[in-house]
Amino acid sequence: MSSLSIRPVATKADRKAFIELAYRLNGNDPNWVAPLRSEVAATIDPKKNGWFSHAEAQLFLAERDRKVVGRISAHIDFLALEMPAEKGFGPGTGFWGLFEAEDQNAAKALMNAAEDWLRKKGMTKSMGPLSLSIWEEPGLLVKGHDHPPTILMGHHPAHYQGWIEALGYAPAKKLLTYCLNVENGFPPLIQRIVAAGEKNARIHIRRVSKAKFEDEAAIILAILNDAWSDNWGFVPLTAPEIADVGNKLKPLVFEDLIRIAELDGEPVAFMMTLPDMNEVLRPLKGSLLPFGWLKLLMWLRKPKSHTMRVPLMGVVKRLQSSRMASQLAFMMIEFIRRDAVVDYGTRRGEIGWVLDDNQGMNAIAHAIESKINREYLIYRKAL
Structure with missing residues (x-):
């Protein structure tokens, strides 16, 4: 009978095996988009992922007859430990992610x-999957396996859900993504709201300036950490994370796809939209060799993207219960929609992820006639 062993990742060869397993197990799934191996390597490298400035992780491999048959990360985010327990995390919360079996x-x-590693670190509950941060790829895909994910969203085999729940894990939170057609504009009510905002001298919706990338990133970070601070699962983004994410996403930053809303000259809201690089990554199967780098470079110079994803959007907390908040959101969505259709050939938009109990964002998504297309679950278990 074949024996199964679990051991911690310790060497460069181990890290390579950890990365490669996902390509072997998911390679035959037509809807799985292989990430670039270099990006996965950077995610698990403390020198290249700013998340490690406030976190620690241990990677594990499962082997049977010297063949790698599974992987997982166990990790602790020290900022998450400082959050109030009623917001999802808090003292004693450990995490797992990067799961494949x-x-x-x-x-x-x-x-x-x-779980044993987390217990030894003093954790009293286990949550996941988070790979690795709540800001990266949180949750297990439980609905939407019939189509590929957009950029920076996870895709997992359907049977993982049963395996995880059989181990005593219960859903803690559901995350949603919404899709919509963007070619033909939005309902008349939304158009009237946008038109009224365009006539309001107090409101200015501007494009970001790539020449002032660091300054713009600081503005967005300040709005984001304020706007999301009361959300379930919130952990503040730090300067090291922003620096690393900025370097990663800078090639995908196009000035007409990221907007900052100003009210009386003060930045109070933002919306970030990314062209779906998965459309060009999908045939590359995780490698830029031999000619994948050229295809990607040509696409980045002038991308044509059928789909755009809105990964982040926020309005400062003091405005969130006002009509102004939804008006600013609709204006940013419409301004970006116009440019995306004309300049990038976009036909489809995806918004998310969104917490299933975020009434404001869900109301905005429904108002522009979008539909839920993917659902993810974050699980919890007492240790």
């Missing part, structure tokens, strides 16, 4: 190893 026995052994 060839079979249910490997899945159980990996989860046991992650």
